[in-house]
Amino acid sequence: MTVSDGESVTVAEVLALPVLARGLPKVVACHDRLDRPVRWVHITEWANPTAALDGGELVLTTGIGFPARLDDYAAEIAEVGAAAVVLELGRRYREVPHELVAGFRTRGVPLIVLRREVRFIDVTQELHALIVSSQVRTLRAAQRVHDTFTALSQRGAGAGEVVRAAVTMTGHAVVLENLTHQALVFATGERSLEDVLDRWEARSRATPSPADRTAVRGDEGWLVTRVEFRGRQWGRLVMLPTAEEPFRAEHVLVLERAAGAVTLARLTQETRWEDQAHRDALLDVLEHRQLSWQDTRVRIAALGVPAQGRLFVVVLIRPVDRAILLEKLRARFEGSALVGDLGERGVGVLLTFREPGGWRPLAEEIAGLAGAAVHVGAEVGELSDVARSAAEADQVAGAVPPHLPPAVYTIRDVGLPELLYSLRDDLRVQAYAERQLAALLSHDHTHGTDLLGTLRHYLASAGNKSTTARRSHLSRQALYQRLRQIEQILGGDLESGDLRAQLHVAVTALDAQRAGRSAGLSAGLSTAD
CATH class of the missing domain: 1.10.10.2840 (PucR C-terminal helix-turn-helix domain)
Incomplete structure (x- = not known):
């Protein structure tokens, strides 16, 4: 898949104009290349027209000045990058020469013959007006994109707002990921969350980054641009294709401007997006904020935390220094647990594990890292039950006095002293x-x-x-x-x-x-x- 200049006039659109349709046009070479953009129109009868061409032109000719070797003419036209050649039959040729057809077909340049005479001046006037109008639309679209993302940056918009704006302007799903292929921020548009994020890491790793700033990459045809931070690549913005609409130049512009706005947002905001994404995903689970549990599972997996076929337990810690503990937990449990600051509830961790009881050594390790009591909820087998595990962890946290030594505490450790401690304000x-x-x-x-x-x-x-x-x-x-x-x-x-x-x-x-x-x-x- 390639990016088409959706605001430019294509060869196919030119052939559909009434002024050319009157000439009964017939495509005799490269019918599959009619999506090439036409930048301008040029009438020439020169044997060597390339000196007057810059690329992207629709060449109109009667063939009077064609050289003896027609293959050379096709080679020169292809080398200069002309969009297509329109040959009017009748003045020199009654039938299109086979050598000319073969030359253009070999080089991938569309060749169209007109079987009825038309006034080339009428073609140029109508087509130039259409091209100029298209260019004006392109400029206006570029200005609209510029104004939108400039306004977002000026008011300190976060990555979420930037990504949502990109989706609104293009209709395509957009995902911001880091270099470890964690989908941190996303907006799905009309597509389902599962459709966009399912098996995200594997799909993303199969999609290479472009050598240049922005390009279509991978088997799925993602439009990818790099996101930089302080001179180094930090992550990528990805726009997913749709079956109904190819990527256009405006989509590239939107994605690149969005990447710039994301970089500015990262410079001005204190919270790391990885931290915010994990906290939001943790709250999605605890507060049932997704439309379906399948969406929740996909969302967690897109952050690198396995959820399929796993058991879950919620751990709460209320340390003296949350920032230090959060840093330790994120470094230790990257890709294996969700970690987030839950405010008054403390630091929350959603542990995932395969075997029953597999949470205990992990919780004991957390107690060692925290130097504080670790409160553990019930072990559950479904994401829909994680809220119950969190409620139990809350109950334990409210019942265990802070002076107790760093250890793992569960509901079994809540006796009369702990119960009355939790009710001390009653x-x-x-x-x-x-x-x-x-x-x-x-x-x-x-x-x-x-x-x-x-x-x-x-x-x-x-x-x-x-x-x-x-x-x-x-x-x-x-x-x-x-x-x-x-x-x-x-x-x-x-x-x-x-x-x-x-x-x-x-x-x-x-x-x-x-x-x-x-x-x-x-x-x-x-x-x-």
């Missing part, structure tokens, strides 16, 4: 802890005692006084005295299993609230620093 839980412990807390505050600490050890020891005394570093007599004092303040019997259960919940809830306040204070100080 007013009902706060009111319950206050109601159960207010008198004891007031006594400690007033008298400088630590009866709450003694109660905590007693409850943690399941009411075993020997264990409590050892953990509290108290004599048994001192412990008994403190326990009686706690009973008097709280107005209950600590030997009661029900009371101990109520107090255990209350103390655990109070500890969770204090841990939450401490974590919030640390985060605030970290932000201030």
Whole structure:
């Protein structure tokens, strides 16, 4: 497939003009080359007309001045790059010479004969008017393209806007990819996402980059232009063909101007497009933003992350320094996982793996990279269930206090302390802890005692006084005295299993609230620093 100058007049269009149609034109050589553009019209009877030609002309002649060797004439016409030759029969030739037909056919130049006389001056006037009109349209189209992409660049448009503008102006699907053949930004136009991105990496690798800036390449006939960044090739813009319309010169212009606008956008925007593409794809999965799960699977695969026949798990991390962790994760899991900053939810990772339980060594590796707790959702076998895995990871992340050591935590690790930590901001839980412990807390505050600490050890020891005394570093007599004092303040019997259960919940809830306040204070100080 080649690029046609869709705004120029072609040989076929010239033959359809009434002024030439009256001459009963017949194509006798290279009928398949009638899409060649006609730049101008030239009437000549010279034996050697090339001195007056620059290429792209439609040559009109009666053959009066043809040289003896007609093959030489065809060779010279082909060498100068004329669009086609129109020979009017009657003045010198009643039938077109076979040598002339063979000469033009061999060299790929259309030869047309007119079997009825026409006024060449009428042909030139009509055709020149048509060519000039076409050139004006071309200039106007070029100005429109220039104005569109200049305006986008001036207002700081991102790559997505630039690509969508290219699709709107041409009707062709356009994809921005990096050098590793990841489809980062795309707009499909009237085509389906699956049709455009299915097996993207394999198809892209089979499509070589053009030696020049822009060209049609590969078996599929993609129009490809290079995208540069600071003097080096960074990626490619690809325009996919349609069966209905060939690529035109305007499409080349649009793609090249889009590539320039993309380069400017990359210079002015802080977020790397690879990072944004992975984050967007991750949110597509978590928030069901694609029209179909097949589209989601294709989208993920186009970023180099395998999704077919895989199991999935969502991992959330809330590190102190997200930027450093994101950089580490992207370097480690390039092509095997989706990584993105999910805001308040933390750093998200969608792991894909083949064998059940295959997520655990990966999650443990993430914990080592993060130096922080790693919260893992349920292992699922379908993309449609990934949101459930994310919800479970969210639940785990909300339940695991930040002071716990770096490790992998799942829903199985959420016990009573973790549950109450996740509910620490619930007013009902706060009111319950206050109601159960207010008198004891007031006594400690007033008298400088630590009866709450003694109660905590007693409850943690399941009411075993020997264990409590050892953990509290108290004599048994001192412990008994403190326990009686706690009973008097709280107005209950600590030997009661029900009371101990109520107090255990209350103390655990109070500890969770204090841990939450401490974590919030640390985060605030970290932000201030």
